[in-house]
Amino acid sequence: xxxxxxxxxPQVLRRVFVWQLPVRYYHWVNAxxxxxxxxxxxxxxxxxxxxxxxxxxxxxxxxxxxxxxFVAAYIFLFNFLFxxxxxxxxxxxxxxxxxxxxxxxxxxxxxxxxxxDIFMTKKEEEGAIGHNRLAGxxxxxxxxxxxxxxxxxxxxxxxxxxxWLPGLFTWVPTLFxxxxxxxxxxxxxxxxxxxxxxxxxxxxxxxxxxxxxGELSSMAxxxxxxxxxxxxxxx
Amino acid sequence: MLTETSTHRKTYYEELxxxxxxxxxxxxxxxxxxxxMGLQSTGAAQIADALKNTxxxxxxxxxxxxxxxxxxxxxxxxxxxxxxxxxxxxxxxYSETLMAAAGHQAEEVRAKTMKDHYGEYxxxxxGSVPMGGDGEYCCIGGKSALNILEExxxxxxxxxxxxxxxxxGCVQAxxxxxxxxxxxxxxxxxxxxxxxxxxxPIGEVMAGTIVHIITFGTLPELDGTGRPKAFYSKRIHDSCxxxxxxxxxxxxxxxxxxxxxxxxxxxxxxxxxPSTYNSCGIMKWNxxxxxxxxxxxxxxxxxxxxFWDNGPIYQRLPNFPGFGIETSADKVGMxxxxxxxxxxxxxxxxxxxxxxxxxxHLIDEGKQSDRDxxxx
Numbered sequence: 001x002x003x004x005x006x007x008x009x010p011q012v013l014r015r016v017f018v019w020q021l022p023v024r025y026y027h028w029v030n031a032x033x034x035x036x037x038x039x040x041x042x043x044x045x046x047x048x049x050x051x052x053x054x055x056x057x058x059x060x061x062x063x064x065x066x067x068x069x070f071v072a073a074y075i076f077l078f079n080f081l082f083x084x085x086x087x088x089x090x091x092x093x094x095x096x097x098x099x100x101x102x103x104x105x106x107x108x109x110x111x112x113x114x115x116x117d118i119f120m121t122k123k124e125e126e127g128a129i130g131h132n133r134l135a136g137x138x139x140x141x142x143x144x145x146x147x148x149x150x151x152x153x154x155x156x157x158x159x160x161x162x163x164w165l166p167g168l169f170t171w172v173p174t175l176f177x178x179x180x181x182x183x184x185x186x187x188x189x190x191x192x193x194x195x196x197x198x199x200x201x202x203x204x205x206x207x208x209x210x211x212x213x214g215e216l217s218s219m220a221x222x223x224x225x226x227x228x229x230x231x232x233x234x235x
Numbered sequence: 236m237l238t239e240t241s242t243h244r245k246t247y248y249e250e251l252x253x254x255x256x257x258x259x260x261x262x263x264x265x266x267x268x269x270x271x272m273g274l275q276s277t278g279a280a281q282i283a284d285a286l287k288n289t290x291x292x293x294x295x296x297x298x299x300x301x302x303x304x305x306x307x308x309x310x311x312x313x314x315x316x317x318x319x320x321x322x323x324x325x326x327x328x329y330s331e332t333l334m335a336a337a338g339h340q341a342e343e344v345r346a347k348t349m350k351d352h353y354g355e356y357x358x359x360x361x362g363s364v365p366m367g368g369d370g371e372y373c374c375i376g377g378k379s380a381l382n383i384l385e386e387x388x389x390x391x392x393x394x395x396x397x398x399x400x401x402x403x404g405c406v407q408a409x410x411x412x413x414x415x416x417x418x419x420x421x422x423x424x425x426x427x428x429x430x431x432x433x434x435x436p437i438g439e440v441m442a443g444t445i446v447h448i449i450t451f452g453t454l455p456e457l458d459g460t461g462r463p464k465a466f467y468s469k470r471i472h473d474s475c476x477x478x479x480x481x482x483x484x485x486x487x488x489x490x491x492x493x494x495x496x497x498x499x500x501x502x503x504x505x506x507x508x509p510s511t512y513n514s515c516g517i518m519k520w521n522x523x524x525x526x527x528x529x530x531x532x533x534x535x536x537x538x539x540x541x542f543w544d545n546g547p548i549y550q551r552l553p554n555f556p557g558f559g560i561e562t563s564a565d566k567v568g569m570x571x572x573x574x575x576x577x578x579x580x581x582x583x584x585x586x587x588x589x590x591x592x593x594x595x596h597l598i599d600e601g602k603q604s605d606r607d608x609x610x611x
Contacts, residue, residue, distance in 0.1 A: 011600060045551065045552060046503075046551060046552065046565075047484055047486060047502070047503065049486065049488050049503075050484055052483075052484075052485065054483075056479045056480050056482075056483040056485055057479065057483075058483075059482075059483035059484060059485065060482055060483060061483070061484045062481060062482055062483060062484030063481075063482035063483070063484075065484075066482075118582070120585055120586070120589040120590065123589075156510075159468075159469075159470055159473070159512075160473070170459060171459060173459075174459040174460050177403075177540040177541060178510065178539045178540045178541075178545075179470075179509070179510030179511075179512075179539070180507070180510050180536065180539055180540075180541070180542070180545040180546070180553075181541075181545065182510075183510055184545075184546075184553055184564070187552065187564050188564050191564065191565075191567075191568035191571065191572075194568065194572065195568075195571055195572060195575050198572065198575055198576070198579070199575060199579070202579045202582075202583075206582070206583070206586060209586070209594065210586060210590050210593050210594060211593070212597040212600075
């Protein structure tokens with residue numbers, strides 16, 4: 001892997017179709033929803049002191065903010081349910097097996113990723129084409145966070161709606177001993193999303209920078225570009 | 236009272252007529268309560284019918300760890316018949332606060348009601364039961380609250396848990412709960428329990444619950460936590476007359492500002508109306524005069540479980556547990572965000588040190604391409 005050898009014989013990269021179109025749609029819809037939900041959520045939790053000379057009947061900005069929050073919540077929920085479905089029918093890289101540890105090897109690989117990419121104590125190249133094992137497991141945790149937000153959010157929303165779907169969540173406030181606790185958990189969990197997003201975006205840049213496989217663009221076109229020698233190893 | 240149980244048991248209507256109420260008063264009462272209970276217009280006749288024909292239901296009303304505010308609220312119920320029917324005439328055989336008897340006599344009355352009306356009487360409990368220190372924190376007539384409750388609950392047809400103490404422990408169950416104050420439903424199993432939370436509950440809500448049981452002979456329809464749906468299915472927020480200010484984003488910022496004077500929404504000064512289920516916004520208090528929000532103070536959620544532990548009264552966002560006072564989830568989150576950003580910066584620097592060969596190799600490859608394309 002010395003620079004000199006490369007100059008004489010450049011790497012051949014092969015195109016691999018990693019993220020199917022539904023996965024990419026899911027990703028960006030989800031990202032947009034989280035952005036909207038977090039922004040409106042902050043406003044709902046601590047509304048800014050806007051001054052207005054108008055009467056209350058001429059204003060509805062806070063109601064509108066909440067409306068946007070609820071619409072985004074519905075989209076977020078359906079998008080999430082769709083992704084779970086796609087975990088069973090999608091391609092190899094979309095499969096639920098990437099996220100839920102089912103064997104010891106999964107944890108060994110996770111530890112290897114931590115050594116290679118987080119502590120950088122081990123010098124080797126990253127092998128994973130789709131999600132590496134650590135990323136897969138973290139996404140599994142985010143799915144749990146999604147579920148918590150959906151449960152607490154729709155649990156709070158249920159009392160305001162006559163529709164059967166939010167009605168499915170009426171048991172949630174009972175379980176948590178009322179809306180107080182639900183509201184708090186809903187607020188705390190939001191910070192997980194913020195921290196996740198920051199780390200997630202950084203790591204996408206990191207992988208693209210270090211590996212040069214088109215990590216960043218893969219969520220647009222679906223392609224990653226993998227070295228020929230990786231294919232030879234597999235043979 | 237003692238003799239009556241062995242002979243003819245008077246109906247509620249007979250008792251009221253004896254007391255001097257006219258039929259007109261009686262019908263007014265029935266109509267009022269049909270409305271409170273959310274019944275259709277024929278409901279008033281149903282109530283009248285039931286009160287005319289049913290003999291009085293014996294009631295034992297126990298007081299444990301409580302402040303008697305539930306009883307106080309109850310006797311201030313808007314219609315005078317409420318106090319009369321329940322306290323004088325509802326055959327309130329035993330109630331520490333209100334009965335005339337004392338000492339052994341009183342205990343005898345309780346024992347007799349339990350024996351004569353086994354499986355028929357309604358047990359009303361005001362207050363929580365201390366489970367700590369062998370129950371020594373609350374003893375009446377030489378018996379612990381737990382003993383009395385278990386003994387009395389055994390023959391009860393149904394139990395009504397009055398107020399937040401009996402429903403969720405209220406203030407004495409707040410951390411660290413030194414007496415291990417415990418709500419009724421965690422002690423008595425296998426009996427139908429109606430929870431009527433609030434500190435205190437609204438008098439009409441209490442009366443409405445009892446009238447329902449008398450009229451229909453069944454418990455009112457309950458929600459998931461055991462509260463009557465007629466009174467606890469809506470949040471204060473949903474029936475609050477200041478709600479339009481909330482939707483318009485017009486909030487009181489401090490209690491002494493212009494917005495407070497204008498009567499804007501109290502959301503930002505900690506009103507718990509959006510997470511509290513009760514009827515205050517509709518029935519109001521003291522014969523419909525007012526309720527906390529109407530007098531300029533936010534709801535503090537007295538009918539919700541653990542309302543004492545669920546954050547400061549005048550703050551929207553509660554303190555984050557384990558980080559001391561004045562530390563909200565947002566402050567903790569911002570610190571976590573800062574730590575994460577620092578970690579990322581450190582990692583980015585480390586990447587350029589530890590992985591520079593990989594990166595150099597990519598850069599060299601790019602330069603090679605430049606040369607091959609004759610771009611130099």
